[in-house]
Amino acid sequence: MTADCDLQASLLVYAVPARTALTPEQNAGARCVWCGAPVPPGAGRDLGGHGGWSPHGCPACYEVQGAWLRTYLEWADHIRVCATCRAGCWCATSADFQGCLTESAHRADRPPVVCARCEREVEAAERFEPRIRAGGRPQRIGYVHAAVCPGDERRWPCP
Ligand SMILES: [Zn+2]
Ligand SMILES: [Zn+2]
Numbered sequence: 001m002t003a004d005c006d007l008q009a010s011l012l013v014y015a016v017p018a019r020t021a022l023t024p025e026q027n028a029g030a031r032c033v034w035c036g037a038p039v040p041p042g043a044g045r046d047l048g049g050h051g052g053w054s055p056h057g058c059p060a061c062y063e064v065q066g067a068w069l070r071t072y073l074e075w076a077d078h079i080r081v082c083a084t085c086r087a088g089c090w091c092a093t094s095a096d097f098q099g100c101l102t103e104s105a106h107r108a109d110r111p112p113v114v115c116a117r118c119e120r121e122v123e124a125a126e127r128f129e130p131r132i133r134a135g136g137r138p139q140r141i142g143y144v145h146a147a148v149c150p151g152d153e154r155r156w157p158c159p
């Protein structure tokens with residue numbers, strides 16, 4: 001599997017709106033699933049639908065959505081292996097990821113970051129981290145406050 005196939009599959013799982021949220025033309029691949037622009041045959045990016053569903057993205061949207069999702073998934077991978085982050089603390093790498101994620105999510109016009117634990121929108125000065133959730137697309141993309149969540153009594157002993 002090439003990296004582009006991986007990204008295509010990830011976009012389908014995490015970033016393509018549900019079929020029911022799209023127009024018939026978007027479901028047929030004639031319009032971009034993100035911006036709704038017409039996608040001429042052969043000009044768009046196939047997002048790998050099946051069973052008569054053929055979602056496509058225009059090249060510009062594919063690029064910004066891909067950049068955002070790549071950052072999100074790389075950050076989630078980092079959290080899984082970083083002892084500091086796993087302890088509920090915060091490392092410099094996560095600080096960098098938060099900056100990149102915020103910027104790329106803005107370009108991709110993603111919804112605001114909401115903490116799954118306290119259900120509040122994360123403010124600009126607060127730290128957060130990705131938390132992939134079980135369940136239907138595209139709600140799998142989740143976030144929680146990092147280190148200290150205002151809705152959580154626990155405070156981790158961070159250095
Ligand atoms: Zn588009
Ligand atoms: Zn870390």
Ligand SMILES: [Zn+2]
Pocket residue numbers: 115116117118119120144145149150151
């Ligand atoms: Zn929170």
